[in-house]
Amino acid sequence: MRAFLDWFDHRTGYRAAIHHLLEEPLPKGTGWAFTTGSALMFLLGVQIVTGVALSMYYVPTPLLAYDSVRFITDTLTLGWLLRGLHFWGATFIVLAAVIHMLRVFFFGSYKAPREVTWLTGVVMLLLVLAFSLSGYLLPWDQKAYWATTVTINIAAGTPLLGEQVANVLRGGSNLGALTLGRWYAAHVLLLPAALILFVIAHIALMRRHGISGPLKPQHGPPTAFYPWHVIKDTLVMAAVFALLLTVAIKFPAHLDEIANPADATYIPRPDWYFLSLFELLKYFPGPYEPVATMVIPGLVVGFLLALPFIDRGPDRRPFSRGRIAMTMTMMAIGVGVAVLTGIGLTHTPTKYDPNDWGPRGVAGHQLVTATDNKCARCHVSGGPAAELSITRITKDEEWLLSHMGDPVAIAPGVRLEGDPAPPALMTRFQSQSVLAYLRRIRAGASPPQISGEDLLAANTFATMCVGCHKIAGEGGDSAPDLSRVGSRRDSAAIKRIIQDATSEFPDTMMPPYAERLGEQQIDALVQYLSKRR
Incomplete structure (x- = not known):
């Protein structure tokens, strides 16, 4: 065996490569805070493995996409767990990317000579968010369809090139097979290639300049990456995977109803990492919408890209005189995003x-x-x-x-x-x-x-009332939602309104139904609506 390994090393030089990897010198005092990058790379690996497995069963066409996702979830052995790991992995990888970036910022690790390393990290964060966005459409359920519609409508507001950008994303006049094909290609081909390229560049730059080490340099010889820091990285990755597995088992990935382009009543809501932008739209309505979709996000990204060139002082302490302005700006951005996200999480439709x-x-x-x-x-x-x-x-x-x-x-x-x-x-x-x-x-x-009585009432409502009123998400919007009408009105009031709505609402457009419906139909409808609480 040793003869074979000697021969293989002579041909490949693998021993020197392993030695170079494991013997990387780390500044003395490098602690647990420097494991965030390894956790992020591990989660990226989980997403790649689960994504490849899912792609073996997924069919990227509007006719079969939903069915293939339901097959994975309901029929494929452990398919629900596979999809859950990939679904929640998107949340974990966004969290890990943000935590890693904050660690780099507060340790001043973006300063010279690591400016380009920081820039590749910012681009990688944007690519991770693009991954999450492009994966939205793939299940072809209600959330996927309408959230993507909102995304494309936002893109259409891009100054000068809005319509062209929207056409590229949509592939036609409406969301359909071309849209799904383009987003799937971006999710499994274009974005992975770009992300892998930047990961390689990021790691190469990190190895070239080394890690920054603790804020207060400790005197003494550097320590090797192996074994102690490898152990720390391994423990953190194991803990992250255990948490991801627990969440995927306890909270399986949800699948909405199949996409229904005719259901304009559906209220799309993004996942938590886009909620801040979603909430920001409420404060800039109409013609001011580009401020929320383009200007403010552009300023934040611009700040991140310009940071290492603005803050060029040698002091790495986050609250030192030279860095306090940058730290307060970053904290203001973080608080703003957290507040808007919190508002979005507490105000659910x-x-x-x-x-x-x-x-x-x-x-x-x-x-x-x-x-x-x-x-x-x-x-x-x-x-x-x-x-x-x-x-x-x-x-x-x-x-x-x-x-x-x-x-x-x-x-x-x-x-x-x-x-x-x-x-x-x-x-x-x-x-x-x-x-x-x-x-x-x-x-x-x-x-x-x-x-039988409720069936009569349901048939009556579906024939006479559903064009204006809504129950359990089904129906029109031109009249009040009656999903919980039984908690607001007693049966006598409901019957009076059905027979002649003008008795309670003089200006109503609702016609009197006393002559249009039989007494049995009215009584069944009253009883049915009274139970809606």
Whole structure:
């Protein structure tokens, strides 16, 4: 064996390389604070390994992206854990990058001769954030679709080149296959190549100039990187992975409903590391929006890039006279980001439980499962169409609505042999109810368990009310949300408003329903709404 190793060393020089790596001299007193870089590199490795594994099952097309992510999450052995490690790894790597940068700043490690090392680190932080942003769209769920829409709309506000930038990101007039393909290519090809290039440059520069060491230099000979600092790095990496694994197990990665471009009521919210920018938009509305999206972030990045050239004094202490201005500026930026992030975390929009079935979804469930001349006519075992329990939504919503409105015209051949009668046509309201049902089932909801009276009420609401009112996230926005109306009104008041809304709201546009609905329908609707608390 030794003869082989001698031969291999003669051909490659691996022993000298290992010696050069492990025997790197470190300033005396180099402590735990200098393990942040190793933790960051370790997390980058975790993201690469989990990302490659996920890419083996992911299909980057709008028709199959959501299904492939759901397959990874629900069917693939330990797929939920694999996705959880990658999902939470994005949060951990952003945190590690920020912590490492703060360590470098407060130790004055950006000063000469390490200016270029600092600059490569700033670029790497921006690339890490770009990774997180580009990965948003890939699950093709509601959050992915609408958060990316907001991102592209922000990019469209870029001075002079806004529309061109938006077109490059979008790939067309709307989000679709080209958009997903471009963001996937950026996530798995362009950004990894750029990040690896800067990592190599960063490490090479660090080895060239060495680490800065503690703030107060300690007298004595330097210590070798191996074994004591290697042990520290290993322990920190093990602790970070244990924490990441715990979080991934305890809080599995969530998957929203499948992307629905027609659902303009969805409120997109970014992950915590972009929340500060999201909140900043509220303070600069309308024509001032570029101040929040371009000017302020540009000033922060500009400050970071200019820092080693502004602060050129030899003193590395963060609160010394020469550095106090830079330290206070950095702390102001940190406090501002923390406050805006805190505001964003405490002001969350209403989220609806997939199992909190709204009336439109309930009505859709009845249409899908009823043994009449509707869906169950063809979508049964041995029928001309696949069973709905195994059907995947691979068509866009306009096609589905058209198909349910006239199945024979949209999908010729669905007529049963020997039966000249085509499947019954659905109204627009019925078709939208079926879509609402299918979307919730795809989001992991269990089929609704509902009484006959509530079913009557749900059908009535889905037909007469859902165009203006909303329940459990389903419906219009031109009238009050009735998701919790039972906690605000008693049943008598609800009945009066249904029968004649002008009795309570003289200026309302809502017509009186006393003559449009039967007494049984009104009573069922009142009872149904009264239970919404």
